[in-house]
Amino acid sequence: MKQEIPYKIYLEEQEMPKQWYNVRADMKKKPSPLLNPATSKPITLKELSGIFCEELARQELDDSTPYLDIPDEIRDFYRMYRPSPLVRAYCLEKKLDTPAHIYYKFEGNNTSGSHKLNSAIAQAYYAKKQGLKGVTTETGAGQWGTALSMACSYFGLDCQVYMVKCSYEQKPFRREVMRTYGAKVTPSPSMNTEVGRKINAEFPGTTGSLGCAISEAVEAAMTQEGYRYVLGSVLAQVLLHQSVIGLETKAALEKYGIKADMIIGCAGGGSNLGGLISPFAGEMLRGEADYEIVAVEPASCPSLTRGVYAYDFCDTGKVCPLSKMYTLGSSFIPSANHAGGLRYHGMSATVSELYDQELLTARSVEQTEVFKAAQIFARVEGILPAPESSHAIKVAIDEAVKCKETGEAKNIVFGLTGTGYFDMVAYQKYNDGEMRDYIPSDEELKAAFAKIPKIKE
């Protein structure tokens, strides 16, 4: 007898993954190594351990071990909000009148409101285990800073967050959540660091950027005894931790014998997408199954769809290792009227390499369309989605509508990375009809491409 699929597919606590999955292990052609910005040589464990915690540096460089045990202390924390549900979007299907079956993996059921907590808790754990005093980081809209401050307070670590100035001013609530968890939040560019002072002098009145905040956070870590820098996306270690999303999704689908046809995720730095698709991409790489995987990015910051695949700086201050990735150039700053998040100029090296190997495709979408999709979703599925997550919703809806035309009953799975309660200024703009789309011109992109370093491989 065919088992009826419930609205929410929950895994039991004991079914939660005991290991993370490292998709790089199954890639024949690996992502290109990180380079030391000073020498342009592949960065060593010793060099990387000066910036990151040692175990995290080791994870960053390990592209051959397929499974890594999740320490019990991290699993105990995961237990408070995981396994997260895989939801069958019956109400959305009905609204769209589609034969498609739509599923979403919901990562917004924790106070930080996003998937970022999955990696924050792991990074805080390894910092604590190494006996560090604290960590420094940057945050844009504030989700990562919030997740990290929760993780640090749990393990009793000091947490210093450089928050992009325009968000610091526009998103006071997120800032206050971080402070409630004990983090020290500084608007970036600040006068605390050399790079911050330099950027302030060069661009007076600048409201900052992620790349600039990263440079400040790295400098703060390097100049304080007992501190290391942690990052919420882009890095291979973060994708590794986020693989918990994909592993749970796969287990939940298997529980009901569902085979996904399409897997859709939004892509900023690539961590939720990378984590969601890892086990599925692994099957593809091993020749065991086939899926259509789609990365969705904003038209205003289109690193996969319009960027170049090259070694580039991860930050404006050029202090981080160089990474080969799809990039718009580290000097690229998306238009200030872009409200939907996913503003990073580059993309995870692993996602970039998978994209280059054509294991996934990418689409860019305009923000008014994204908010329209968010509204449709919110009205029938009850959850108020984060603007970032709504990029995936937009494409899931488009695909479900296509199925209506073709009569196909595709299984569409997408990542619903978080909730949008702190994004109400953006929603307000949309509701007031004041939201505008912005697509950078070729000339604008060319100007940023010209500043990408020329590295011989």
Ligand SMILES: *Cc1c(COP(=O)(O)O)cnc(C)c1O
């Ligand atoms: C940070 C964030 C993203 C984008 O980051 P990725 O590293 O690309 O996953 C997406 N959704 C939400 C809710 C976020 O907070």
